[in-house]
Structures are given as structure tokens and as C-alpha cells.
Amino acid sequence: xxxxxxxxxxxxxxxxxxxxxxxxxxxxxxxxxxxxxxxxxxxxxxxxxxxxxxxxxxxxxxxxxxxxxxxxxxxxxxxxxxxxxxxxxxxxxxxxxxxxxxxxxxxxxxxxxxxxxxxxxxxxxxxxxxxxxxxxxxxxxxxxxxxxxxxxxxxxxxxxxxxxxx
Ligand SMILES: C[S@@+](CC[C@H](N)C(=O)[O-])C[C@H]1O[C@@H](n2cnc3c(N)ncnc32)[C@H](O)[C@@H]1O
Numbered sequence: 001x002x003x004x005x006x007x008x009x010x011x012x013x014x015x016x017x018x019x020x021x022x023x024x025x026x027x028x029x030x031x032x033x034x035x036x037x038x039x040x041x042x043x044x045x046x047x048x049x050x051x052x053x054x055x056x057x058x059x060x061x062x063x064x065x066x067x068x069x070x071x072x073x074x075x076x077x078x079x080x081x082x083x084x085x086x087x088x089x090x091x092x093x094x095x096x097x098x099x100x101x102x103x104x105x106x107x108x109x110x111x112x113x114x115x116x117x118x119x120x121x122x123x124x125x126x127x128x129x130x131x132x133x134x135x136x137x138x139x140x141x142x143x144x145x146x147x148x149x150x151x152x153x154x155x156x157x158x159x160x161x162x163x164x165x166x
Contacts, residue, residue, distance in 0.1 A: 001055050001073040003029070005036030005048065011069075012045045019048040020065075022058065023073075054079055055086040063095040072154070074104045075111040083111055084121040091125035094161045100127060101158040103135065108153035115155060122157065130159040 002008045002021030012019050025032050033050045040048055053059050055070070055077050068090045077086045087102065094100055106115045119129055135141060135154040145151045 003031040056080040060093045088125040105153045106155040
């Protein structure tokens with residue numbers, strides 16, 4: 001889900017810690033693990049682990065991470081018919097009290113059966129949603145970013161995993 005690693009590298013630069021970037025890096029994307037590794041090296045960031053895998057079947061134990069972030073990837077997952085499978089998987093690997101932030105096209109009917117269903121899946125997986133807002137309410141999306149095929153339907157959902165819910 002980390003693509004070229006830009007976001008994760010930015011996190012690693014601002015807050016030292018252990019970071020794992022996972023992506024499928026399929027042929028239909030220009031991103032690759034070597035590109036992420038190179039970008040980290042160029043930024044002087046050492047240590048992120050880069051893993052090939054699918055967001056629908058995360059190879060981590062329940063509650064493994066203190067933070068989980070996904071940017072514009074969950075709707076791209078094609079190995080599960082229901083895109084919310086990956087949303088629930090991301091919550092599964094988050095520790096109780098851990099924070100999550102997902103930006104995705106949750107309002108796009110081409111990908112999801114409505115934002116409310118996504119939020120219900122998050123709650124069922126132990127998430128407490130603190131905010132769910134269209135990206136366009138948070139920042140100005142100029143043309144072409146405001147188009148339906150780009151970021152018009154993008155929603156930022158953020159919250160915390162309930163304490164005691166593993
Ligand atoms: C629009 S890009 C976003 C990349 C990055 N998150 C960003 O914001 O720059 C979508 C990413 O989803 C990845 N992807 C597609 N299917 C995936 C899957 N099943 N599991 C994990 N990543 C996947 C692609 O390889 C690509 O890097």
C-alpha cells in the first residue's frame with residue numbers, strides 16, 4: 001500500500017520508529033519495492049521494511065502495529081470481491097488503543113456500497129471512528145483533482161482501535 005514509499009518515508013523522517021511498508025507492486029503500477037528503497041536512501045532514511053503482499057491478507061499477527069495508514073490503495077485491491085475486506089484486515093493488525101487513518105474513495109459507488117457500510121465494517125473490527133470527512137472538505141481540490149475519477153469521492157477516516165478489542 002506504500003507505493004513508492006513517499007508517505008512512509010515522510011513519517012520515518014519526522015518520527016523515528018519501526019516502519020513497515022507493504023504493497024502488491026503489480027505490473028499495472030509504476031511503483032516498485034526498489035523504487036521505495038531508493039527513495040528512502042535518497043532521503044537518508046534507514047530501516048523501513050518493505051514487503052510484497054496484499055492488503056486483503058496482511059502477513060502480520062493481530063494487534064502487531066501501533067499505527068496503520070493507507071492512502072488511496074484499499075479500492076485498488078482486486079483479490080477480494082468486497083473492498084472492505086482490506087479495511088477490516090488493517091484494523092485486525094492494529095493494537096488496542098492504536099490509531100488508524102485511511103484515505104480512500106469510500107464515497108465512490110463504483111468501489112464501495114456506501115461510506116456508512118465502510119464505517120460499520122470499521123466499527124465491527126473494533127475501530128472507533130473519530131472523523132470521516134471528504135478530502136474536499138479538508139483541502140481545496142482543484143481541477144483535475146476534483147474529478148470523479150480522481151479525488152472527488154475521497155474520504156479521510158481516522159480513529160482509534162477500541163481498548164480491549166484484539
Ligand atoms: C494509487 S496508488 C497509491 C500508492 C501510495 N499509497 C500513495 O499514496 O502514493 C495504489 C497502490 O496500491 C497498490 N496495490 C494494488 N493492489 C494492492 C493489494 N492487493 N495490496 C496492496 N497494495 C496494492 C499498488 O501497487 C499501488 O502502489
